[in-house]
Structure formats: structure tokens, C-alpha cells
Amino acid sequence: QSALTQPASVSGSPGQSVTISCTGNNNYVGSYNLVSWYQQHPGKAPKLIISEVTKRPSGVSNRFSGSKSGNTASLTISGLQAEDEAHYYCCSYAGTSTVVFGGGTKLTVL
Amino acid sequence: QLHLLESGPGLVKPSETLSLTCTVSGDSINSNFYYWGWIRQPPGKGLEWIGSVFYNGNTYNNPSLKSRVVMSVDTSTNRFFLTLSSVTAADTAMYYCAKIPLYCGGGNCYHFDQWGQGAQVTVSS
Secondary structure (H helix, E strand, O other), X not given: OOOEEOOOEEEEOOOOOEEEXXXXXXXXXXXXXXXXXXXXXXXXXXXXXXXXXXEOOOOOOOOEEEEEEOOEEEEEEOOOOHHHOEEEEEEEEOOOOOEEEEOOEEEEEO | OXXXXXXXXXXXXXXXXXXXXXXXXXXXXXXXXXXXXEEEEOOOOOOEEEXXXXXXXXXXXXXXXXXXXXXXXXXXXOEEEEEEOOOOHHHOEEEEEEXXXXXXXXXXXXXXXXXXXXXXXXXXX
């Protein structure tokens, strides 16, 4: 069982917005502003899309945004496009120089 | 542009040791701006952090794997390494190496901003 809990799946229609949650059961998320999000298409390596809760790396679409409230981090994807269909993973610093990943969420674009 | 490439045997027998290499090109592994990580993904499952290693050899491991994991760096060849001992079928996975920026907003970073393409390792007799 992952230390970070994500919904197994979410879905949305093109143009809509979806939000994926990431809740820490040991207050990892709440204690540190060190949550990152990764997008993984089938057969590909993960790609960083959000770091430090809200920061978007160069080249990542501004349709991706991150936030945090208490012990839950969230990834919001606005203006859904077919190419957004992928798995999404959150990751958080967990103290003593360790990190933990969430179990992953499959996004389906209807 | 920095590039990471994993390499190693695709098949390892149960109880033996898995050894993987990550070759870094396009920049020096001996950098004050990055450190390096290993992450794995069993078939059809999620990501699991294995550990991280600094150019000076300092390492941090996932507590669930700690006693079986050894990581090291060879600055002369711009490569870093992972060994995982006493493997079982549960260690069958895609293994990724990744780059981690060292500093973020006044403190250390813990996100993986570049990844290798991955190396598939199967544990089977």
C-alpha cells in the first residue's frame, strides 16, 4: 500500500477540467512543499510536470497546475486533450532524504 | 543536453544479484547541481523509489529495500550503479535512473526532472 493515496482512475471529456488528488497518510504532503507530479504514457518513461507543489517545468503546458491543502495535494488539468490520457503519479518528500510515490491515477479522456 | 541511459542484464536468476548501470552524457556526473536516483516499476504497477546517490558516494535508500541495495558512482566514466541482492520474482520491473536537482527554494530538491528510458529486468530461473 502506497504512503500516498490517489484515485485509481478519473475521466473527463475534451475541453473539461479534471483534478487528481494525492493524500498522504503520514503528513508527508502537509509537512513539506516538496510534492511533484509525473505523467506517464504507455511504454514511456515518466515525465515531470509539476515540482514543489506548484512549479511547472519549462515546456510543460500551462493547462497543468498543482496545489495543496493540508495533507492533500492536487493536480488539475484544464482544457482536456486526447494527448492527456495517461497515468499520473504524485511523489512527496518523506523526511530523512527519502521520497514516496502515490499509487498512480489513470486518466481517460472520453 | 543531459541524457541518461540504463543498461544491464535483462534476466536475473532468483537469489542472485541484479546489477544496473546508468550512463550520463551531456554533462558531468560530478556536479554540484544534481544528484541521481533509481526508481522501478513492476509490470502494470506504480512507481517505487529505490534510492538516491550523490557524486561523492553518499546514498539514501528506500527503507523497505535498504539491506539489499547498494548504489555507487564512478565519476571517471560518468556512470552510476545499482546493485540489488537476493532478488525474487517481486523484483521484476522496469528500472529507471533519473536526475534530481540539488537545490530548490533554499533547500534540497526531491523531484526527478529527467529520466532514462528504462531497463527491463526479469527475475526468473
